[in-house]
Amino acid sequence: MAGQNEGSSTRRYPCEKCPLRPLPLFREFESQELAFISTFKKGELAVDKGATVLVEGSHSAHLYTVLSGWGFRYKLLDDGRRQILNYVMPGDLIGLQGTVMGEMQHSIEALSPLLLCVFEREQLPELYRKHPGLAFDITWLAAREERMLDENLLSVGRRSALERASYLIAFIFARATGLGLNDSKPMQIPITQQHIADTLGLSLVHTNKTLRKLSSRGLIVWRDGGCEVMDPEALQKLSGWSGLGDTRRPLV
Amino acid sequence: MAGQNEGSSTRRYPCEKCPLRPLPLFREFESQELAFISTFKKGELAVDKGATVLVEGSHSAHLYTVLSGWGFRYKLLDDGRRQILNYVMPGDLIGLQGTVMGEMQHSIEALSPLLLCVFEREQLPELYRKHPGLAFDITWLAAREERMLDENLLSVGRRSALERASYLIAFIFARATGLGLNDSKPMQIPITQQHIADTLGLSLVHTNKTLRKLSSRGLIVWRDGGCEVMDPEALQKLSGWSGLGDTRRPLV
DNA sequence: CGCGGTTTTGAGAATCCTCAAAACCAGTGG
DNA sequence: CCACTGGTTTTGAGGATTCTCAAAACCGCG
Numbered sequence: 001m002a003g004q005n006e007g008s009s010t011r012r013y014p015c016e017k018c019p020l021r022p023l024p025l026f027r028e029f030e031s032q033e034l035a036f037i038s039t040f041k042k043g044e045l046a047v048d049k050g051a052t053v054l055v056e057g058s059h060s061a062h063l064y065t066v067l068s069g070w071g072f073r074y075k076l077l078d079d080g081r082r083q084i085l086n087y088v089m090p091g092d093l094i095g096l097q098g099t100v101m102g103e104m105q106h107s108i109e110a111l112s113p114l115l116l117c118v119f120e121r122e123q124l125p126e127l128y129r130k131h132p133g134l135a136f137d138i139t140w141l142a143a144r145e146e147r148m149l150d151e152n153l154l155s156v157g158r159r160s161a162l163e164r165a166s167y168l169i170a171f172i173f174a175r176a177t178g179l180g181l182n183d184s185k186p187m188q189i190p191i192t193q194q195h196i197a198d199t200l201g202l203s204l205v206h207t208n209k210t211l212r213k214l215s216s217r218g219l220i221v222w223r224d225g226g227c228e229v230m231d232p233e234a235l236q237k238l239s240g241w242s243g244l245g246d247t248r249r250p251l252v
Numbered sequence: 253m254a255g256q257n258e259g260s261s262t263r264r265y266p267c268e269k270c271p272l273r274p275l276p277l278f279r280e281f282e283s284q285e286l287a288f289i290s291t292f293k294k295g296e297l298a299v300d301k302g303a304t305v306l307v308e309g310s311h312s313a314h315l316y317t318v319l320s321g322w323g324f325r326y327k328l329l330d331d332g333r334r335q336i337l338n339y340v341m342p343g344d345l346i347g348l349q350g351t352v353m354g355e356m357q358h359s360i361e362a363l364s365p366l367l368l369c370v371f372e373r374e375q376l377p378e379l380y381r382k383h384p385g386l387a388f389d390i391t392w393l394a395a396r397e398e399r400m401l402d403e404n405l406l407s408v409g410r411r412s413a414l415e416r417a418s419y420l421i422a423f424i425f426a427r428a429t430g431l432g433l434n435d436s437k438p439m440q441i442p443i444t445q446q447h448i449a450d451t452l453g454l455s456l457v458h459t460n461k462t463l464r465k466l467s468s469r470g471l472i473v474w475r476d477g478g479c480e481v482m483d484p485e486a487l488q489k490l491s492g493w494s495g496l497g498d499t500r501r502p503l504v
Numbered sequence: 505c506g507c508g509g510t511t512t513t514g515a516g517a518a519t520c521c522t523c524a525a526a527a528c529c530a531g532t533g534g
Numbered sequence: 535c536c537a538c539t540g541g542t543t544t545t546g547a548g549g550a551t552t553c554t555c556a557a558a559a560c561c562g563c564g
């Protein structure tokens with residue numbers, strides 16, 4: 001296995017100075033809620049690129065919010081076939097399944113160096129008791145994840161290879177843009193074609209040929225081991241996807 | 253469209269005499285929680301087979317728990333391609349997405365006559381304020397739905413047609429069995445092959461040929477417009493699925 | 505320069521799809 | 535009781551998509 005949670009537990013970002021919260025994407029919080037979150041947060045965890053954050057079958061005592069970096073959730077079959085379920089980006093709450101239902105049913109791996117806020121499972125009941133608004137937010141985030149999975153399932157089940165690839169890239173682009181991650185002009189997504197293949201349910205070879213078509217149409221460029229998005233509108237149109245809504249969302 | 257919510261709003265089952273709650277599958281409730289649920293419940297809705305319970309794009313003011321019957325959640329592409337996301341069975345909470353996030357992002361259709369408990373969106377904040385335990389249960393159910401979607405996505409993305417079909421039937425069988433729905437000796441699932449095709453992401457023709465293989469091996473029998481499950485263990489083994497856990501779950 | 509990981513290409517094979525038609529079956533109306 | 539109808543299941547055949555196998559090209563890194 002690539003590597004386990006090796007990470008320092010410093011605390012560079014107090015919640016009051018959270019770099020994410022000011023973004024227009026996120027809903028505003030009441031100060032008392034913010035104060036609670038601040039005590040709820042136990043520290044930060046830095047995870048190396050390629051390391052596994054959470055492992056299927058483990059019984060995690062923690063819950064995390066992504067502060068920065070990219071990752072992905074996936075499941076494996078016995079013979080090694082891998083399905084990537086979704087990507088994990090700043091503001092996402094991860095480990096909820098394990099925390100709420102017991103055992104983790106999927107794994108999460110870092111696609112880039114990840115910085116996580118660490119929360120403790122044990123304090124969750126207290127959160128639910130004292131801060132119904134935050135409890136509602138957690139449900140909201142779970143419903144949002146469900147919605148993204150619905151879309152992914154629709155894509156893998158019913159779209160052609162070309163549509164799937166377009167959808168995936170447009171989808172990731174939309175999420176990253178909302179977070180203000182497109183600082184470089186053509187935004188770059190830090191994934192390999194193997195990741196895309198395992199997300200779309202296609203073989204590596206056919207994925208490559210499909211991406212090649214997108215390249216030849218000028219919609220993307222594959223460079224420096226990542227995908228540069230040249231024409232997100234065209235990708236979205238090609239996939240027949242209606243886009244993310246523009247509702248603001250909570251951040252826990 | 254086949255038909256809209258035509259249903260009487262009688263109230264045959266007071267919560268105190270809920271036919272589901274006594275099942276060993278469900279966690280026990282505190283009496284005050286039960287009392288609240290009872291006031292939370294606004295009535296019952298009977299939905300005809302084939303009718304659409306919730307429509308994608310609508311802004312539902314209601315939230316439902318299935319009392320009896322079968323249904324399915326699905327999404328459509330513009331050109332009519334359909335992907336079934338999951339099946340809906342007694343004890344499932346539906347409409348949460350629409351209630352929590354605004355617009356419904358999927359539709360739900362009845363596979364058999366459905367009986368639903370009706371709750372109101374407006375009272376949800378009160379539930380979160382007064383009954384953190386119930387709030388947690390709702391999150392739990394959302395996480396459970398997410399888990400089922402993860403499994404379905406793994407299946408559609410990475411399993412062969414034969415494995416997918418086996419998995420789906422074993423999965424539905426396991427859920428129904430937990431609910432005590434297998435009163436008839438070989439349990440019958442009330443779906444058409446078109447439903448299976450749209451769940452697995454396969455064409456109708458190929459689905460038929462795949463099911464035929466399962467029949468010839470004696471794992472299922474297709475009779476009376478439904479699927480009789482003859483050998484659930486073999487199906488589960490063939491699909492390489494580890495089964496549902498045996499944790500008890502909440503019922504809201 | 506050599507190495508491991510990633511991308512690219514080619515070729516043949518398996519899976520899965522579409523088109524088309526027949527068989528089957530329950531319900532309806534004559 | 536029978537013919538008709540619409541929905542569902544079944545089968546065949548040819549074609550498109552996607553897969554596996556295999557090898558080469560590429561690329562950053564020690």
